[in-house]
Amino acid sequence: MKVRSKVLAIVALVGLVAGACGGSGDGVQSGEESGGLSATLDGVKDGGTLYVLTSAEGASTLDPQRVYTGAELGAWGSTFARTLTSYKPVAGKDGTSLVADMATDLGTASDDLTTWSFTLRDGITWEDGSEVTCADVAYGVSRTFGSEVTAFDGPQYAVSYLDIPAGDYDTDSAYPGPWLATEEEQALFDEAVSCDGKTITFNLKVPVADFNFTVSLLAFAPVPEAQDTADQYGLKPFSNGPFKVETYEEGKELVLVRNENWNAESDEVRAPKVDKIVWQFGLDETVIDERMLADSGDDKNAIVYGGILPVNLQTVFGDESLKDRRTDGFDGFVTYTMLNIKTVSCLEVRQAIWLALDREALRTAAGGPFTGEFAQSFVAPLLTTDYAPAKLLDGTKGDGTPNTKAAIAKMNEAKEKCPEVYAKATEDGLRFDHPDTDTWKKYMAIWIDTLGAAGIKINDNPIEQSKYYATINGDQGDLMSAGWAADWANASTVLPELFGKGGGFNYHNNEEDPAFAEFQTKAEEAKMETDRAAQAKLWKELNQYVIDQVWSIPGSASKAQNIVGSNVRGAYQWLPFGWYNLGDLGLAG
């Protein structure tokens, strides 16, 4: 699951304040805007310095094996960290198409989909001019296992897919990563990931039809062992892309300059234009917005990482002269509320919770329509191939307001069909786990109030934010808040992960639900399907199935708004990452 950066979280938090002040309620409405002239290459020239303004104190990390923020995966991948496969660098649906990057093609799978091989192109070089080897790729992949360094920060697909025996290390693997492994332990990894000249072969313990998508994650990027500085690798990663890290100082700036040893002939994905990209960290959000609106000096060559303050959305989207500099669209995230099927086993009670919920009040508390649209799927709209709005529960109001009458009717049905769960929901109360934040204090007031109107009692259970996911991993409440974005452009990283057996983020305890077996069978079928169109059809059906079972209640398909300087070109939303294709941005004028 890609995570939202801290800066986006802060923006969302600020959004509450603005929302309370009517910042985006009446007047200008949110809608899809693709950036106009700034999204084109009109008048673009080679050279110049592109600035990235952000209130974040730094990147979440530059270490490829630790990065898990959507925008950063795209930004680092397009600049200094090439992978075996990548995405087509274009706007729109085509941008979710997989293309070969360091590999010569999209990989070759065995018939049973448990072995995948990729061959490296000729002429791929590191920033010191040395060749990127198969061993570098294998070493990079091995770093994910070293949890004492990579700290579970990045995607764990290497751990869950590679055919390495289970063991006692923190990753539940018998391999502890390259830093601590004995010769015997290293041999276990070398059997799972082997090199033959320029060909790397991954032996998987489960069949994976879209493993070529998996290797597009930076967790599968190469790292030369001689350059690895373990925990500190993220301060100066070694580049094999068109840019390299010149300096990185958290709280100050990250300077990416052109990598003179990047071999353009070996790279069909990237088309760099600027000479330098300078990230300026720690800027005040108000100042960023004012600078972008003023659009003077170097700020004409600037983009923003973190979006527009909600209080300025009216100004930005109410001014037609900014049409060629602004974007408004989905960021790939879907928020939802998980239900614990073990304790809330009654479908009617779950349906009543859904119907009684005031999604509109929750959205207003979050900042209004600019924050997102009511989700009709657990798959984000950005996954255009797999996304289809599901038919929601009968009685659900399109405007997001509660249908208390229908909810009460469902509770009356529940009283007859499942009196124990009914009693728990109405008398003992349902425990709602959520991070202990100011935002959630407001949300909980709405939950308690609106569900209370349907006779459902909610017991608030705030959990210290840094421990939230670790806590619900061990002890699930009756309801739990969460958010999710696909790891790659395939719903295989959404539905099985959230609702399937062994799913990395399935806290629903839904395996005992009578409906689970059918879901699991269909999910396995979809995962094994190699025809992409047929697979997409299966994912859409599965999403409808999950919606019907009310294992979770979809909340909001998140949106983000942004503005760029008037000289910036090529600023289209790269759908797999929900942000710009940073390495390809250019400047006009």
Next chain:
Amino acid sequence: MIFFVLRRSFFAIVLLLIVSAFTFVIFSALPSDPAALTCGKNCRPEVIESNRERLGYDRPLVEQYGAYMKGIFAGRTYGEEGSSIHCSAPSLGYSYDRHECVTTLIASTLPVTASIALGAFVLWMVIGVGLGTLAALKRGRWQDRVATAFSVIGVSLPTFFLGLIFIMVFVIWTGLLPFPRYTGLTENPVEWFMSLLLPWFVLAIISAATYVRMTRNGILEVMNEEFVRLGIAKGLPRRRLIVTYVLRAALVPIVTIAGLDFAFLLGGALVTESIFNLPGLGKLTLAAVINSDLPILVATTMVSAVFIVVANTVVDILYGYLDPRVRVK
């Protein structure tokens, strides 16, 4: 006098030890779990426990404090062999959030804060003492009223507000100055000066306001003293009387406060650094608060405490020089 200095220095060291222990205990008691912070979203409770053990957070607090203090003098190694990180003495911990030894982070941010503090200090002393003296000497006249008005406005203005106004006016609207982007003094003195101009003035205006009042009141008070009246009666020139006798006597309490204010600023001009995007100690502390980065929080608090205690000691010693009665006591 030597005994006085030694006694003050001894108490300063004792105080620093108490402050360090207190800071360590306070931050350890916070609800944020440093072990949980070293583990990503995919973490499990047992992994957090394993990290706690590996990083020594499971040991008794006294033992943790002992290891911390030992690190200051002998350096410290974190993690297991193969992936370990060594922070040389004086080690103030390791930030798993920033992947850097805390001492390295403080060493890189301290020059920024010191640059801000030094320039702002000079400016506010010149403006504050200058305007305060003028107000006192022109008591009741328009100069006095202007200085008093400046003082009231300066005291009332929040730093972030004045900072934003300065940025809007001088950077965004008029374009007279570039947006502040810190450059080291040795790297480019002109850019260093330009990047600090606005923050210096913001801090100077806000701090000088207090000094205008203190200086004005101090001078007026001293001018009523008998020795001043004697000087006037004996026909001492006004300029000499003011500069040599009145100002010197009036500045004694101001120097005391100024020393502490300067030390306080050295601990980090949190708001100013944030508004002007200056990577100083204050901004480091703020980021550590947001990210619950305990090793940095403990270290910056202790460094700030060192500045305050040292400044207090220096001021006490200076006070002893300036006022013999203190030494006698």
